[in-house]
Amino acid sequence: MRYSVFSLLAQALNGQKGWKPAWRDASPKDEYDVVIVGGGGHGLATAHYLAKEHGITNVAVLEKSTIGSGNVGRNTTIIRSNYLLPGNTPFYEWSLKLWEGLEQDINYNAMVSQRGVLNLYHSDAQRDAFARRGNAMRLNGVDAELLDRAAVRKLVPYLDYDNARFPVHGGLLQRRGGTVRHDAVAWGYARAADQRGVDICQNCEVTNIRVENGRVIGVDTTKGFVRAKKIGLAAAGNSSRVAAMAGLRLPIESHVLQAFVSEGVKPLIDTVVTFGAGHFYINQSDKGGLVFGGDLDGYNSYAQRGALPHVEHLLEEGMALMPMLGRLRVLRSWGGIMDMSMDGSPIIGTTPIDGLYLNAGWCYGGFKATPASGWCFAHTIARGEPHVLNAPYRLNRFDTGHLIDEKGAGATPNLH
Amino acid sequence: MRIVCPHCGERPVDEFVPYGAAGLKRPDASASTSDWLDYVYLRDNKAGMHGELFYHVGGCRAWLIVTRDTRTHAIAEVVAARDQRDAAR
Secondary structure: OOOOHHHHHHHHHOOOOOOOOOOOOOOOOOEEEEEEEOOOHHHHHHHHHHHHHHOOOOEEEEOOOOOOOOHHHOOOOEEOOOOOOOOOHHHHHHHHHHHHHHHHHHOOOOOOEOOOEEEEEOOHHHHHHHHHHHHHHHHOOOOOEEEEHHHHHHHOOOOOOOOOOOOOOEEEEEOOOEEOOHHHHHHHHHHHHHHOOOEEEOOOOEEEEEEEOOEEEEEEEOOEEEEEEEEEEOOHHHHHHHHHOOOOOEOEEEEEEEEEEEEEOOOOOOOEEEEOOOOEEEEEOOOOEEEEEEEEEEEEOOOOOOOHHHHHHHHHHHHHHOHHHHHOOEEEEEEEEEEEEOOOOOEEEEOOOEOEEEEEOOOOOOOOOHHHHHHHHHHHHHHOOOOOOOHHHOOOHHHHOOOOOOOOOOOOHHHO | OEEEEOOOEEEEHHHOEEEEEOOOOOOOOOOOHHHHHHHHOOEOOOOOEEEEEEEOOOOOOOEEEEEEEOOOOOEEEEEEHHHHHHHHO
């Protein structure tokens, strides 16, 4: 069924009785051209673009739990393309372009809202760094505006501008950035892929990857052996575990990142604001809750929950930026497992094993990258070689020293 | 999470700074690129028992090796990194 205003009206008159499930709950067949391991945003997007852009429809997405139960539903929903380094800027800008056309492409309301992303700066040195970043973006055709204190004050008057320790000096604004309803991204891609014949198999955990003579032949799952010509790994925080099934060690550590939502309030923040003196970002959901997050807990973790000292630290940062937050109650908090790579940039590409492709290392930045990640990964799997946009993200850049270290933090995954 | 420091006793985790996997062996300067790749970048990143360096910055300022289940944060063992190094000699 195609969703439109007419289908809505028809169902309204019909007592909402005619809606069909948005995708089939498939069981895996014996054999596929491509098996995607991981039914999160990136895996589902990959399946969609494999079918749509490359005509490869004999595809299964194998998910150990339910689709969208991982990081695609655990982030703070922000999209942006305000990157500095050459490998990053074109890739994330392509992602933002895909976001702009996503809802028409997949016929699903993902509530893409280009409400702007404002990065605050709090010192002269930080202003210079942001000016440089903004210039790099504009040279790549990305929109960026450097705002002074008065312009920021007009945009977001409710910040603490005269904080003695972290006064707001201005900000770098990307108006095309914004937020997207994250669950709808998983559901929309799942539905679009399903309509093109992709099998989405939930509660189907991959337990082994079979390799013969240096080439993949399939995966063992909790629902039996599935033969596959090509296998794409998109397992986010579990990437190291899944890759180990094929004998690969990755330049990745898994860490927990927490996010929070406050009780709902009337419209307050109509953009995304990030605090430049620490690590804190905040926006408001359409339901009214303030959605915010900050830094990693710092130690390796596969537990999808964080510790209280980090909650306290994050809320202190929030209070330094917006003292009014102290009047609100935090409604919920949750944790997601981040695949923190050694240079802070992702990996999309081939592996030393024929037919095995890797999509991992997304650090905090996975959600905004979902469309381009799926698009580039689909290209890489279909053609057997990366697209020019994801060529810099190859796995062997760590051997050759071609790192993309946006933060300049070195091989310290918990600091990226 | 609370860590029982061998010098200071049971302390909250925010007194400590984590510093990645313990037990990595720095290769000889003349070692091959792949040995260096292994040491600098590649990690086991296990879901399970994991040895990790913690610096007790808010206490004795010693380096500790904390062995912990990364799925539950249950701590099995805490030793001073220096003691483990001396025992290995």
